[in-house]
Amino acid sequence: MTLNDIISGLGVTVLLPIILFVLGLFFRIDVKRLFRSAVLIGVGFIGINLILGYFLNNLAPAAQKMVEFTGVNLPILDVGWPAAAAIAFAGKIGLFVIPITVLVNFLMYVLHLTDTIDVDVWNYWHFAFTGGLVYALTDNLWLGMLASAINAAIVLVLGDWTAPAVQQYYGIPGISLPHGFSAAYVPIAIPINWLLDKLHLDKIQADPESIKKRWGIFGDPVIIGLVLGLVVGLLGNLKTLNDAKSWFNILQLGMSMAAVMYIFPKMVSILMDGLIPISEGVREFMKSRAKGRKFYIGLDSAIAVGTPAAIASSMILVPIAIVLMVLIPQNRMLLAVDLAVLPFMVVMTVPITKGNILKTVIIGTIIIAVGLLIGTNLSPLFTKAAIQAQFKMPSNATQISSICDGSNPLTWLIVKLINSWYGVVILFAILVLFLYFYRTHRQTWEKIAGATEVTEENK
Amino acid sequence: MRRVKILVVCGTGIATSTVVSRKLEEKLSKEGFEVETRQCKASEVSANLEGVDIIVSTTPISGNVKVPIVRTLAFLTGVGEEDAIQEIIQKLGGDKS
Numbered sequence: 078m079t080l081n082d083i084i085s086g087l088g089v090t091v092l093l094p095i096i097l098f099v100l101g102l103f104f105r106i107d108v109k110r111l112f113r114s115a116v117l118i119g120v121g122f123i124g125i126n127l128i129l130g131y132f133l134n135n136l137a138p139a140a141q142k143m144v145e146f147t148g149v150n151l152p153i154l155d156v157g158w159p160a161a162a163a164i165a166f167a168g169k170i171g172l173f174v175i176p177i178t179v180l181v182n183f184l185m186y187v188l189h190l191t192d193t194i195d196v197d198v199w200n201y202w203h204f205a206f207t208g209g210l211v212y213a214l215t216d217n218l219w220l221g222m223l224a225s226a227i228n229a230a231i232v233l234v235l236g237d238w239t240a241p242a243v244q245q246y247y248g249i250p251g252i253s254l255p256h257g258f259s260a261a262y263v264p265i266a267i268p269i270n271w272l273l274d275k276l277h278l279d280k281i282q283a284d285p286e287s288i289k290k291r292w293g294i295f296g297d298p299v300i301i302g303l304v305l306g307l308v309v310g311l312l313g314n315l316k317t318l319n320d321a322k323s324w325f326n327i328l329q330l331g332m333s334m335a336a337v338m339y340i341f342p343k344m345v346s347i348l349m350d351g352l353i354p355i356s357e358g359v360r361e362f363m364k365s366r367a368k369g370r371k372f373y374i375g376l377d378s379a380i381a382v383g384t385p386a387a388i389a390s391s392m393i394l395v396p397i398a399i400v401l402m403v404l405i406p407q408n409r410m411l412l413a414v415d416l417a418v419l420p421f422m423v424v425m426t427v428p429i430t431k432g433n434i435l436k437t438v439i440i441g442t443i444i445i446a447v448g449l450l451i452g453t454n455l456s457p458l459f460t461k462a463a464i465q466a467q468f469k470m471p472s473n474a475t476q477i478s479s480i481c482d483g484s485n486p487l488t489w490l491i492v493k494l495i496n497s498w499y500g501v502v503i504l505f506a507i508l509v510l511f512l513y514f515y516r517t518h519r520q521t522w523e524k525i526a527g528a529t530e531v532t533e534e535n536k
Numbered sequence: 537m538r539r540v541k542i543l544v545v546c547g548t549g550i551a552t553s554t555v556v557s558r559k560l561e562e563k564l565s566k567e568g569f570e571v572e573t574r575q576c577k578a579s580e581v582s583a584n585l586e587g588v589d590i591i592v593s594t595t596p597i598s599g600n601v602k603v604p605i606v607r608t609l610a611f612l613t614g615v616g617e618e619d620a621i622q623e624i625i626q627k628l629g630g631d632k633s
Contacts, residue, residue, distance in 0.1 A: 286599070
């Protein structure tokens with residue numbers, strides 16, 4: 078029996094808890110609490126696997142019928158960020174992502190290349206996701222880990238860059254948002270926002286509260302799921318609507334999708350709960366070594382997502398995303414679970430547009446349109462990564478993807494470049510140039526990202 | 537032991553609100569409170585106010601809410617946790633009976 082046999086034999090639900098338990102010991106976490114949390118992590122995975130399986134088994138045949146009978150060619154199922162995160166943590170890269178990220182963060186901090194101490198261990202999954210896709214592409218574990226490390230490094234600098242902006246706009250002093258998904262859109266949002274300002278679109282104000290009242294239904298994932306299920310069911314049964322059985326099928330699919338949208342995140346919550354002690358261990362470990370120098374505490378962008386402009390914009394973007402999904406000819410992705418993740422897509426754009434909903438929605442539309450193409454393009458690797466992480470697909474034909482991070486432009490960039498030596502050189506060049514120009518012109522850069530005041534740190 | 541029902545709010549209703557719920561249960565029980573928490577998203581606050589004594593949130597909450605709100609990141613950063621707990625106790629009326 079080889080090590081590989083043991084690893085695949087045990088499976089992620091046993092292996093990851095063991096590995097995270099050992100990691101937790103390294104961070105000197107109380108053993109009893111750590112043990113229970115490790116078990117919870119395994120439980121979370123089992124829960125996620127259950128719902129993912131349910132989702133795929135119900136939606137895949139329905140989507141198939143829809144493609145056959147209406148020619149609406151969207152066979153790639155959006156399994157959403159809950160599945161993407163689970164696949165990321167369950168993959169071989171996921172086993173190493175926490176030590177890799179802590180190491181990268183620590184080194185960069187000590188070398189004054191970042192001021193952020195990223196204690197948001199849950200969101201390290203974004204880096205493992207990129208690494209997992211690279212591993213699926215190249216079968217090279219080291220390359221996968223390198224991809225994770227580069228992803229983490231870039232995101233840490235993005236976090237620093239946007240820190241004054243988010244601190245001021247969201248009133249969160251001392252915090253940065255090194256979020257693998259939310260931060261990736263900042264470099265794209267900035268030029269588009271500049272263009273929109275030139276077109277004087279910043280003069281058009283919309284009231285978030287009235288938008289939330291009128292479009293509120295698009296902010297409720299359960300209803301989104303219900304409607305989506307009903308529509309896909311309807312389209313798949315278009316030829317047999319005189320048969321009562323078709324209607325039973327349609328209504329059941331609506332409920333199935335509503336259930337997935339509601340229950341899926343709750344399963345993820347179990348996993349997150351399990352990660353809490355390790356997260357705190359990482360936090361205290363890094364803080365104690367920060368040696369009195371100032372630092373930003375890197376947190377989940379979820380702390381800002383409640384802001385009215387983000388919520389209102391993402392509500393409007395849901396129907397826009399659905400229309401784009403159907404209209405864009407090269408898109409093959411059937412948006413589903415990740416229709417609920419749109420607030421995270423715009424949350425770091427909002428300080429740049431200064432809360433202007435029209436501009437945020439336009440930027441969001443462009444991001445989603447491009448994202449659909451990226452998601453379609455990365456789907457084969459995503460599906461392969463899922464299979465490698467031992468998630469069962471209902472059939473060989475099933476293709477999956479997501480918005481977060483399957484449509485993440487930074488992930489796409491790293492995956493496309495890393496597989497050649499000149500690509501790796503380009504990636505490092507991007508990181509180095511980004512670091513250099515940012516850190517030598519901090520005030521200017523930070524204002525471009527939405528900062529309105531000069532902070533103590535960068536006077 | 538005074539029983540309190542806390543609505544813990546974050547952007548997703550599951551991410552940071554899970555962390556905060558655990559901390560509240562742990563720390564407030566040491567202060568003599570019996571804590572029941574419910575988690576929800578910022579956009580769902582008005583639908584979840586039944587019987588809630590106080591709201592603890594990591595993300596902005598807009599709209600008119602009659603229940604006291606404490607917005608803090610202390611339980612995520614590890615900085616100022618005790619102050620946050622005191623503020624919560626104070627807004628609960630400080631009464632432990």
